[in-house]
Amino acid sequence: MPTAMSDARVLEAAECAATPTLARRAAYPARAIARAEAPLTAGTDQYMRRAARAVAGACLAELRELRGSVAGSRVLVLVGGGRNGGDALLAGALLARRGARVEARPATDHPHGAALSEARAAGVAVADAPAPSPVLGGAAADLIIDGLTGIGASGPLRPRAAALIAPLIAAGAPGERAFRVLAVDVPSGVGVDDGSLPGPVLAADRTVTFTCPRGAHLLPPAAPLSGRVDVVDLGLPVPTGSEPLASVPDPALLAALLRAPGATDHKYTRGVVGLHAGSEAYPGAAVLAVSGAIRAGVGMARIQAPRRAVDLVLASRPEAVPAIGRCQAIVVGPGTHRADQPRAEELRGALRAALRRGSGEGQWAVIDAGALPLLPDLLGEGLICGPEHVLTPHAGEAAALLSGLGLPATREEVEAAPASAARGLAGATGATVILKAVPALIARPGGGPVLSLDAGPGWLATAGSGDVLAGALGAVLAAVRADRERAEGHQRGELSIGAAGLLxxxxxxxAAAASVRLHADAGRLASGQALGRGHEGRPIAALDVADHLSCARQRLRAQALPHDQPASLAETGRN
Ligand SMILES: NC(=O)C1=CN([C@@H]2O[C@H](COP(=O)(O)OP(=O)(O)OC[C@H]3O[C@@H](n4cnc5c(N)ncnc54)[C@H](OP(=O)(O)O)[C@@H]3O)[C@@H](O)[C@H]2O)[C@@H](O)CC1
Ligand SMILES: [K+]
Known part of the structure; x- marks a missing residue:
């Protein structure tokens, strides 16, 4: 059993090692994680001790930030009947030895025996009868450690556990309440693999997980309830033998797509995008989409829209070309509505030209907003989507599109299981899908793990924000397509730039992931949230987001790999 002295030293190390980002990027199923670690963890609690040290290290950091010191702080430990509860009890013991006043509330008659004894020996008060209150001996707790359930649980929290968290949930969301919550492994009660919310869940400020993320950290609706996620290496293997559920793309891979122009580049090697955006009803959307494309780094933006929208575009973006012609990608639909018949007819024409008629690659295209409802009829005509066609629905649009394709779904159903909706839509259409959720999800038509992307600050929920994203996405797609065109003109292997070598x-x-990332970062920069934790930011307009895309791109590029090669997709979860 470790002594107080050695605990103190290890704890400091754990505190330094707790990583602020998702160090390992692919989420695997709980069953695969348990299977991979079983040969090492059977018959020993050393890994539980390592887990507890990492949890305690993160708790120390939270308490120091909140109160300035650990001694005298008040910590409430919620304890379930498995090893998740064991982690929490041992972490509570470590904190008690550092001078925190720690109380444990079991939600079970059989907490982990050894961990319970150790916690008691360290001075943790164990309240045998559940007392559903966030107060400790009359004073509010500073920190709650949620160790009710981890990857071994299923279904909604049982009544005794649910009763413990009910008053804590009622105290408000993270940032609004007086205490912080640190979840061990996952916020208890989430669907660990699918990110569902089968019952009540206490939202965490921070979650400490082990070895690799779980689906619940990356998939909505559960993902935002984890708060900041630290992935701690306990010396246990990543279950690489099974397919990941989801992954977070490495920023270096995204940055490598956005190469800086060289001395011999011209508009068409940088990428030209043609936008069918804006309408009489929403003329400003054309300005926002064109601005998004230009600020994201396109070589040239062409615009086709009603005269009023084009005039507005040219007034603010004189570099835009008011005619559709040669381009490497098109953006169809921002600021349009299917009820606008003449405009819908023009969009239909653009889509007919872009979609596949046989097996060959079609015109690269973003299919957004008013263009999405046109798809079922076009697919019914025998036209085909390929991965080069990117659909950008929010939950309501995804539900309507699935229903139009003969897969009835409601908005509520998509919101409850967005990953499965995104996969279903990609499979049914053959297109790449960006589902606008929190976090945003990208599904590939060939299946595989969905990509999970931070959707940026809440300030981005402002009119026109989606038009900016559509324009930026068109710019990045055009650049990637241009790089592939250039590489195709060379001998195999002679020229390898950007995404030229990828499937x-x-x-x-x-490219879709890079665009979502640029949009989110631009929102953070525009709102002032990029200043870091604790800065809630300020209101922004969609044009502010477009204006900050170039700065966001510059920042992302700073994370590029040394040789600019997205050589491997292992980090996106394909293995
Ligand atoms: N492998 C290792 O050595 C390592 C594992 N580690 C840690 O262990 C965790 C996995 O531990 P685990 O497998 O013991 O499962 P766990 O998540 O604690 O849940 C099982 C308990 O929950 C109960 N329960 C079930 N459903 C429930 C519900 N809906 N609502 C309420 N309760 C419910 C169930 O009750 P029972 O069915 O037994 O009555 C049982 O008591 C993992 O997440 C990580 O934190 C780390 O220490 C690293 C090393
Ligand atoms: K937990």
Missing amino acids: LEDAVAL
Whole structure:
């Protein structure tokens, strides 16, 4: 059993080692994780001790930030009947030895025996009868450690556990309440693999997980409830033998797609995008989409829209070309509505030209907003989507599209299981899908793990924000397509730039991911949230987001790999 002295030293190390980002990027199923670690963890609690040290290290950091010191702080430990509860009890013991006043509330008659004894020996008060209150001996707790359930649980929390968290949930969301919550492995009660919310869940400020993320950290609706996620290496193997559920793309891979122009580049090698955006009803959307494309780094933006929208575009973006012609990608639909018949007819024409008629690659295209409802009829005509066609629905649009394709779904059903909706839509259409959720999800038509992307600050929920994203996405797709055109003109291997060497499906998915990332970062920069934790930011307009795309791109590029090569997609979860 470790002594107080050695605990203190290890704890400091754990505190330094706790990583602020998702160090390992692919989420695997709980069953695969348990199977991979079983040969090492059977008959020993050393890994539980390592887990507890990492949890305690993160708790120390939270308490120091909240109160300035650990001694005298008040910690409430919620304890379930498995090893998740064991982790939490041992972490509570470590904190008690550092001078925190720690109380444990079991939600079970059989907490982990050894961990319970150790916690008691360290001075943790164990309240045998459940007392559903966030107060400790009359004073509010500073920190709650949620160790009710981890990857071994299923279904909604049982009544005794649910009763413990009910008053804590009622105290408000993270940032609004007086205490912080640190979840061990996952916020208890989430669907660990699918990110569902089968019952009540206490939202965490921070989650400490082990070895690799779980689906619940990356998939909505559960993902935002984890708060900041630290992935801690306990010396246990990543279950690489099974297919990941989801993954977070490495920023270096995304940055590599956005190469800086060289001395011999011209508009068409940088990428030209043609936008069918804006309408009489929503003329400003054309300005926003064109601005998004230009600020994201396109070589040239062409615009086709009603005269009023084109005039507005040219007034603010004189570099835009008011005619559709040669381009490497098109954007169809921002600021349009299917009820606008003449405009819908023009969009239909653009889509007919872009979609596949046989097996060959079609015109690379973003299919957004008013263009999405046109798809079922076009597919019914025998036209085909490929990975080079990127659909950008929010939950309501995804539900309507699935229903139009003969897969009835409601908005509520998509919101409850967005990953499965995104996969279903990609499979049914053959297109790449960006589902606008929190986090955003990208599904590939060939299946595989969905990509999970931070959707940026809440300030981005402002009119026109989606038009900016559509324009930026068109710019990145055009650049990637231009790089592939250039590489195709060379001998194999002679020229390898940007996404030239990737499978079509992966190149487009990464381009989509890069665009979502740029949009989110631009929102953070525009709102002032980029200043870091604790800065809630300020209101922004969609044009502010477009204006900050170039700065976001510059920042992302700073993370590029040394040789600019997205050589491997292992980090996106394909293995
Ligand atoms: N492998 C290792 O050595 C390592 C594992 N580690 C840690 O162990 C965790 C996995 O531990 P685990 O397998 O014991 O499962 P766990 O998540 O604690 O849940 C099982 C308990 O929950 C109960 N329960 C079930 N459903 C429930 C519900 N809906 N609502 C309420 N309760 C419910 C169930 O009750 P029972 O069915 O037994 O009555 C049982 O008591 C993992 O997440 C990580 O934190 C780390 O220490 C690293 C090393
Ligand atoms: K937990």
